[in-house]
Amino acid sequence: MNYYYWIVAIIFFISAIVSRILRNKFRFYSELEMNIHMSGKEIAEKMLSDNGIYDVNVLSVKGELTDYYDPLNKTVNLSEIVYSEKTIGAIAVAAHECGHALQHKLGYKMLKLRNQMVPILNFSSKFTNFTMMFGLAIFYSSEGENSFFLKLGIGLFSLAVIFSFITLPIEFDASRRALIWLKNKNLVNYQEYNQAKDSLKWAAMTYVVSALGSLSQLIYFMSFLKNKRDEQF
Template sequence: MGTYLFFIIPMLIASMFVQWKFRSKFSRYAEMQLNSGLSGHEVAEKMLHDNGIYDVRVMSLDGQLTDHYNPADKTVNLSTDVYYGRSVAAAAIAAHECGHAVQHAKLYHWLELRSAMVPIVSISSNLLQWVLIIGILLIGFTGNPIVLGIGVAGLALITVFSFITLPVEFDASKRALIWLKNNRGVMNTAEENSQAKDALWWAAMTYVVAALGALANLLYYASMLFGRNRN
């Protein structure tokens, strides 16, 4: 347990810091109105059309920071603040989500792999907590490692999924920032582009700490499984 806490406590602190930093950046840049006056919805539509994409719908979604692209039904889903907002933050996030739509249209292999894993990862995530609890009880009372081994395999799958997500997110941000920089009708100043880059960088960091947290969790349960087997 001591080794686990040695890894997990710094990860929890890092995760909380990154989440706080991202939310503070988003709140700050949400107050900075675009000189172009475009809304997140208008930015999204323009980026899609500039990339020759006309079969993706831009939808408004309840909640805050619930923005995502759904490749299954080809929708860019923007939270209310982003959809209607006319700020640097709204434009950056809208362009980032459209970056995923561009990936989909161009058959970006990391997105295809991630999308293929979503159903099984979703099922694994829902069952994993109970599998791990039962596995720990069984290995403690009977020494049988099979159920815990299944749990560790599920954690490994989730960890791989988390790391596959990283190039998908970084690439979407890269596509968004290049497009924003080349479209003066959207962001008219270097300062706006710098602010968009800052916001998206911190957004990407939330995925980095999530992946590292998944890895730390996997290592803990794997050490429990294999350490018990050695005994």
Template structure:
């Protein structure tokens, strides 16, 4: 667990470092992140998705329910390699939505269940650990709920990697970036993807920990 925590901290630091670095490199064509996003949406025949600015740093995301590409101010207004990379990545999710990309559909279907379960999961796990010598049922329920969270983390991986693949292919073929800028954009999106990989591994490690408590408690009965 300590190793996972350390890896997570390192990857998060590295992502912010890369984003800051590539935010200082101007995009040769002068487009802003918002303009890149709108162009990618239009060229993929997507006209019912709005590109909006949201507060925070690295808070960029695509909302399939509201059909919005939400870009942080640095990305929305920025005219840098980082802005182009992030904006096109989020639009990659909009393209997935339009094409009914299976992993995205599956992940979206899990959201309502996880939203409800996450409100109670930690309390159930705590109760399960405290009551383990009396009954394994609460911890078993907690482990089952946490397994859903872990599954969600791993389903997220192909969604994120595919969105980056679509983004990189589009910015390259449409001349949004030159060869040098393409390398920077690819590097930035790779580090962004690593945050999801570390999160998934961290979730798996935590799940295995609680599962080992459950199995250990049952053997001692």
């Protein structure tokens, strides 16, 4: 199973690099003033209004890079700097989160699927770690004869992996919608458009790395079953 540790190390290293680049990019673009001088809040409200969305509120939340769209409460939640600043970073993030609100309005299939998975994942996550640890203990104490609980734990964990990969097209699509709207409404010039695009690209990369990390964990857990099976032949 040594190969797994190499996979984890590589993904951890890449994740650290991507996270660092994202924060540096965000801080850099958070210092570049927009020509139109609109804050993240104003951009969000305009994008929602332009797309006929009037039942979603734009709120400010504490923290950095804590922005998200809540489909249940119908709120676009922007971190303090995104909410109030008039920068490239702020408008890119604000428009991206409104992209999710637009997906919600249009009934974007992948978003509907992910939302349907949320209660299932919230329930399964309460038992995943315990089931996995208990399953491993039973599996090895029985010398591989009893693998039911280990397989159950792997099954529960696989839901989280599926969820992380379903998230990818949703994030990319939200960024695509945001960039199209910014361009079509002439809210950004050529340079600002490319800067916003670059900012959102690195934000999306964090989801890619996270998905790959969860997949590597799943492969690791499944390797217990494979290695034990190989020992028996």
